Amino acid sequence: MQYKYSGILTAVPTPFDGDGRLAAGLLSDHVRRMAAAGADAVVPLGGTGEYTSLTAAQRLNVVTTCLEAADGATPVIPGILSPGLGDAVDNAKAFVAAGAKALMVVTPYYFRPTQDGIVDYFRAFSDAVDADIILYEIPYRTGVSLHYETVDRLAELTRVVGIKACNPDLAQQMRAAELARDKIAILTGEEDVFPLHIAMGAVGGIISSSNLVPKQWAAVLRLAQEGRLAEAIALHASLRPLIDAVFAEPNPAPIKAAMTLLGWGTPDVLPPLRAASAALRERLAGVVPASIERESTVSHFFS
Numbered sequence: 001m002q003y004k005y006s007g008i009l010t011a012v013p014t015p016f017d018g019d020g021r022l023a024a025g026l027l028s029d030h031v032r033r034m035a036a037a038g039a040d041a042v043v044p045l046g047g048t049g050e051y052t053s054l055t056a057a058q059r060l061n062v063v064t065t066c067l068e069a070a071d072g073a074t075p076v077i078p079g080i081l082s083p084g085l086g087d088a089v090d091n092a093k094a095f096v097a098a099g100a101k102a103l104m105v106v107t108p109y110y111f112r113p114t115q116d117g118i119v120d121y122f123r124a125f126s127d128a129v130d131a132d133i134i135l136y137e138i139p140y141r142t143g144v145s146l147h148y149e150t151v152d153r154l155a156e157l158t159r160v161v162g163i164k165a166c167n168p169d170l171a172q173q174m175r176a177a178e179l180a181r182d183k184i185a186i187l188t189g190e191e192d193v194f195p196l197h198i199a200m201g202a203v204g205g206i207i208s209s210s211n212l213v214p215k216q217w218a219a220v221l222r223l224a225q226e227g228r229l230a231e232a233i234a235l236h237a238s239l240r241p242l243i244d245a246v247f248a249e250p251n252p253a254p255i256k257a258a259m260t261l262l263g264w265g266t267p268d269v270l271p272p273l274r275a276a277s278a279a280l281r282e283r284l285a286g287v288v289p290a291s292i293e294r295e296s297t298v299s300h301f302f303s
């Protein structure tokens with residue numbers, strides 16, 4: 001089956017200047033950096049992009065900046081992380097008017113909705129917004145889990161083309177993939193178990209640490225998709241120190257600290273987040289350079 005979106009899609013952070021304003025030049029440079037590294041898409045305004053901390057105007061500025069930098073060559077799939085329909089549709093329509101063709105839309109939260117209510121929500125969003133939808137399930141942030149049968153029901157919606165599953169429940173993910181993998185693209189957000197999700201039918205992932213090592217993530221994906229699971233797991237294991245550091249404090253503070261180390265960004269995050277601690281910055285200084293150096297060791301997978 002051909003999927004519109006698959007591979008390594010990088011959740012890019014939103015860089016701020018010292019006054020909390022968008023550092024558009026840094027964002028443009030990073031989108032081009034990801035495109036040059038072969039990212040299959042960039043995903044601004046996810047959790048990594050601090051969607052929930054920004055104004056509607058700031059969000060739209062991020063989207064237009066990414067679209068201009070990507071220049072039609074690399075898909076830009078903005079997140080919609082609003083808790084409910086009105087704000088979600090307003091932001092989505094603005095992003096589509098700016099040129100976005102696909103959106104990553106989180107499950108409605110705060111309401112503690114029923115599974116039927118979740119289906120109603122995405123049906124209403126789909127009726128209101130002319131864009132491809134990648135469902136976004138992340139129970140540890142929203143408190144909302146999708147039953148595997150709900151995933152299958154949502155996969156029947158015309159505009160739903162994928163799901164980003166940030167859910168470490170492998171039994172649930174396996175059942176959802178059995179039902180929906182031939183209808184929509186299963187994308188994992190669980191960096192911790194990425195090879196296993198691929199072995200279960202995921203066709204890629206929306207990843208934060210691929211801001212730093214996109215080629216190594218693409219190599220893990222390539223190995224897993226070729227059935228070379230032991231090699232995929234071994235290569236993934238070499239990323240473990242970086243993955244653990246990037247999620248040692250609330251995302252995206254660590255990834256921003258790592259990018260600051262490389263001269264690619266700034267450490268600033270918006271409340272309630274706090275910049276990475278001095279101890280974590282020291283830990284990243286010991287992990288990031290070596291991880292970046294290993295990017296050149298996987299080029300043979302793509303020759």
Ligand SMILES: O=C(O)C1=N[C@H](C(=O)O)C[C@H](O)C1
Nearest residue numbers: 011046047048189207208251
């Ligand atoms: O921003 C995202 O998209 C992601 N957010 C998740 C989180 O912040 O918990 C992690 C996932 O890898 C990507």
